[in-house]
Amino acid sequence: MADVRVLRAGSGPVDVAGVLLTPGAGATRDNRTLVVLDAALAAVGVPVRRVDLPRGAAAAPARVRDEAGAFAAELGVPTGRLVIGGRSFGGRMCSMAVADGLPVAGLLLLSYPLHPPGKPETLRVEHLPRVDVPVLAVSGASDPFGTPDELAAHLASLAGPTTLVVVPGTHGPADAPVVAAVRAWLT
Template sequence: MTTAQTITIAIDGTDSVSGLWQRPPDARACLVLAHGAGAGMAHKAMAALADGLAERGIAVLRYQFPSMERGSKRPDAPAVAHAAVRAAVAEADRRAPDLPLFAGGKSFGGRMTSQAQALVPLAGVRGLVFFAFPLHPAGKPSIERAPHLSDVALPLLFLQGTRDELAQLDLLQPVVAKLGERATLVLAEEADHAFHVKASTGRKDTDVLAAFLEATADWMAARLG
């Protein structure tokens, strides 16, 4: 397994956050991966994503949002989060200029990445990857977080569980369909927002994760030609 290297990422020349850089010897692409609102880059779920992608020839740059770096439980304002996304993308490009670049994240991190891309395109990024895109808050189904996706002129990959309480399926599917051919939705039956499945399904969480990682690697490979 490729070991992650701890790095520092400068933001706007005035602030900095920590990052974890993981490049396997056979890397063919790089994903800049942002964490969710409640857990940082070193959380076991983030490590599992990074390790699994590295095993599939994808370099990964994980990074902290400034609030997480400070130990705050309140997520950053969008503008602050967007600046961190841009700094991390620039750092990944500096470290691996030979690798095709993708960006995205888990839940909140994916949404902040798509918002940043919608406002001003992220330099060099070929597509966005969402691990459990948070379409709405839990218990408050809506599509108010979706309009900015129409301003993202890149391929989009949504990896979602059918029991995700932050992305009700009957709302998410029409949103993705409206985005047209550039959007791909991959579903895991009975998985929740954390990609957990009940034992009664006969599957394990690791099965869900492996399927999503394979789908991600294949999707990236299809966009490298």
């Protein structure tokens, strides 16, 4: 873990009842990273629900809200006790749901797609200042969807406390450092 860098530290969520995880574009709830993270969190007693999202930014935030509501009801808690997030597109859709008012305990942004590769002028950040919950962003040091410096600059606009952990790799970093960052942030 010597190659892991924390660029900006904030506090993590407290009193988390469960974690809702969503996949990147074109992936499913059975994405390798989500499955490994699910098992690691289950091993420490944190309930996890992995869900698929529809393609397209129009319908996906509504699915996040619906799934968060159903998971919270199953756990017998309000959505404000859940951490939600996911890989790439999934994390972005969760951040949009939170920005639009979904109350949650925290947000996980794993390999956040700040911009398309090679197009840093095409940012996906307009909603970020409305995110007011604790956020953990984990990104590969050479992710073509956003450099660590670009992410740090844009995540600074978040209204809630933010932690950015940079791990070795690109847009699909190894699972072990991602899982370690999430577990450390949640506990």
